[in-house]
Amino acid sequence: MNTLKLKPLRNLLASAALLLSFAAANATELNIWVMSTTAQQQQDMKELLRPYLAKNPNLRVNVTVLNWESAWSKITAAAISGQGPDLLELGTTWVGAISSMGALEPLSLAQQKEVGTASVFYPAVWGTTHRFDDPKIYALPWYVDARVAYYRKDVFKKAGVNPKDAFTNWSSFKQAMQKINGQVIDGKKIAALGYPGKNDWNLVHNLAPWIWNAGGDLFTPDKKHSAINSPEALQAITYYTSFAAEGLVPSSSLEKNSEQIESGFFNGQYAVIFGGPDVLKRVNTPKAKGGQMETVAAHNLGIESYPAGLKGSQTLFSGSNLSIMKSSKNKDESWKLLAYLASRDSEITYSKMSGMLPARIDAATDPSLMADPNYADFIGRIKNGRHYASIASWAPLESVYLKNLGNMFDIVAGVKGKYSPQAIKQALDVTANEANDVLDSAN
Template sequence: MAVAAVAALSVTGCAAATGNAPAVLGYAADRPPVTIDFWYMPAGGAVQDEAVVAETKAFHADHPNITVNPVRVVWEDALTRISTASTSGEGPDVTQLGTTWVGGFSALGALRPYTKAEIAAVGGQSAFAAASWSSSHLAGSSQTTAMPWLVDIRSLFYRTDVLAKAGLDPDTAFATWESFEATLAKIKADGGGVAPLAIGNQNTFGIIHNVAPFIWGAGGDLLDETGTHSRLAEPAAVDAVSYYQRLVSLYDDPAAMKLISSDVPDAFARGMGAVTIDNSQSIADFLANPDRAGLQAGWGTAPMPAGKAGRFGFLGGSNLAILKGARHPDAAFEWVRFLTSQKSQQRYAVNSGYFPARTEAVAGTRLATDPKYAAFREMLGHGKMYPSVPAWVTVETVIAKDFSELWHASGALPRAEVEATLTRTTADIDATLQDSTATGIGN
């Protein structure tokens, strides 16, 4: 449905949006009262919901003539709903966008570009993490269409009691691919009946976010530097996918495999699995709700294991976009300016557990000092984003479909079988990328 919705957008026209600069920057206090709709996507639990509501109240206190109506949209539905909203003209004024979606929606002219004056008003490009800013626009475009907001960097969560029972030292257990696999095998043998892994495999982005770091760690990549061809059939990528497929097939809890990614943190907190991969938002949730069985047994975090090409982690997150059809674009910009301010970024980051995209907002918060966040602070330096190409959403779906079949295989597959699957996947991706170019997407 999501792919069909995005594809439908291309029928409405593919020219890049030019946007209209507001006569006066922002929404002045003497203008009439308005209500703007804001769509946001929580990662799980009530922590982020509460944090969003808190920010809307703080914003309204500063801007009494603007009321923000926050609308919760689950990630699994968000792509389709935003796509439909973009074509119908009945969507929100401001929406949260996954960083991997910016290229596609920008190419389709669905987003209102930020003006140079607006970019300067939020502090300019230099105020944000370089990786986050790279996702603020379509690759190769000079138009900023999505303001960086949150950073999604991933690390390992583990049960301290299970590692202790198996006689494992967390400082070395997850250091490399070899030690990571040995750790999972040891937990399976001596972990007291707790499954080594808890990884969900029922939604697109979760499947890819977890395996991409291993592909990069092997020296491979998803697409080439031009963003026009897949590299998944190359030996490094085949090695990485074979390794990860073995881990999932041998060590993942069968019940976890049936979950979508956003349901895994709570399952882990309740005692499912000894190790999982997730972003820092789960730390805020775990600290706020520590009474679940898995958490009471003890838990910690660790950086992703290093491959022969180094240590890598998926770095994504969320940006803030004003839709081209926004009813109140000036008021919408005031909301974006508020959310990307240092004070809001610090409050929201601490309350939600995400890292702020604004670099100065980390200092002075628990994100900079709490040992639970240490692994994530380290992984920020090893994060890598997907390419901001228009067809990425479709590419992601192609990858997830084939990878899902590999993850659900009964037992570790021969490397040749994995290679055959990735060869097919590469052909499908290349066809998708060629089709997107032929239809004008991104022009």
């Protein structure tokens, strides 16, 4: 071949290689840490980011997936060392602590307006974007885990119980559970209610709505002392634990965790459970893919709000937020990516992947999601959402609550001591004393 004809081609290839080398040298690289929330988190994040990266060819995003069990220690280590990622996912209860360590970049009002400000998001989770005593915003809500009551319509019908009446208040709920307990479905007795005991990491989450609906809280109004042993909290926890003490919750369920209770609901063990949107994901997923779509429980699923206490019917909102670390060397690009992930379309897409609710109200009520009747019913039941106060010492405080409330469930199960309101009160007093030690050291 004529070498004179090859020369222009060689020059063209050399120029292309030079351009690619220049582009690579000028590409921005971002690191993001997220939790393992979906069944294939790494692949799902790749799909979620694909449209954004297609519009930003000079950007590279490295995704690290953390397990919830070890994430806290890794994130706090990164906060202390300043050697963390550019962006990271934080549980809604974690923002107060990590921002107090000076590890998060505050978001300006202009940035907040870019995504829609507080009014765009569920109020309960917007309150977790900053510490309760610091107005600076350090995160944007990404997804929500809220709770409702799931029940078996067929069981209620056989027992002659109207669900609307049953979930009206605490009194009607107890009476309904007494009527339903022991109903025989397909030759098998079904327990009225299922909830986990001391082996569930959600233990505080399980109790919080009942405490709030009795007019209580986990803290005093100034957030300086524990209120777990207040008369209102005692009333709520005594009511809650009475279902197990009276045999309306099987003693075996007190050894289980939330996931096992949910599986028991689909296996026909319980007529009622309280859970999050992950239950709906199971209902919409066939058994061949790990779901419960074909079960009798899925075909007879009903959804209700928490039965109202003296102070109404509130539910727990939790979930995750996204933040930029102060140590990031690429804050402008990090913000652009954060704004994309917290956008309406992205939150809808991630909701379909994860089964969690979008944190944006306009995304959560999108027609593509609301087309599922169960989902639409769920959204209608969580209008009164609430979250814990965002404090810096939540992590050690929650550990105290988990340990001591777990010990309390040994009393409920009859493993340690005799169950009584007095025994519950003593357990809550011990819990409050230890919690106050944590709060005193933080104040």
